[in-house]
Amino acid sequence: MKTRKWVCKSACGECCGCVLISRSSWKKYQSRAARVDRVVECDKDILPVTTDGMCCFLNDVRECSIYRDRPPICRIYGRSSKIPCPYIRPDGSPRSYHETLEIKERINCEVDAGIAMVRGLKQ
Numbered sequence: 001m002k003t004r005k006w007v008c009k010s011a012c013g014e015c016c017g018c019v020l021i022s023r024s025s026w027k028k029y030q031s032r033a034a035r036v037d038r039v040v041e042c043d044k045d046i047l048p049v050t051t052d053g054m055c056c057f058l059n060d061v062r063e064c065s066i067y068r069d070r071p072p073i074c075r076i077y078g079r080s081s082k083i084p085c086p087y088i089r090p091d092g093s094p095r096s097y098h099e100t101l102e103i104k105e106r107i108n109c110e111v112d113a114g115i116a117m118v119r120g121l122k123q
């Protein structure tokens with residue numbers, strides 16, 4: 001089956017919560033980070049925790065400021081059925097409105113858990 005080129009919704013960033021980033025990338029791109037409240041050391045990686053729970057590299061127009069060098073998890077998000085994008089199918093085709101609603105409902109509790117974890121890290 002032929003797959004389409006994956007193109008995110010313009011200015012979306014909905015899946016861009018706080019992510020682990022390698023120490024080398026952090027050193028390189030730290031100056032682009034915004035809204036950082038705390039930096040958590042996680043073995044070989046860094047977790048920049050933000051004031052709003054979104055990724056520190058998501059800029060004001062909801063685009064990734066390190067897109068070409070984004071972490072591996074950001075590259076596979078949506079392309080695997082285990083971490084589905086609400087808007088685009090793994091083959092790159094757009095989802096129906098009902099699929100979007102169903103997936104959003106399914107991942108809502110995971111997002112809530114992630115936000116709770118990030119809030120916990122800030123304390």
Ligand code: SF4
Nearest residue numbers: 008009012013015085
């Ligand atoms: S993967 Fe999906 S939810 Fe994430 S930014 Fe792209 S379109 Fe939005």
Ligand code: SF4
Nearest residue numbers: 016055057058064074
């Ligand atoms: S690094 Fe970029 S693609 Fe990954 S979560 Fe942050 S803003 Fe989104």
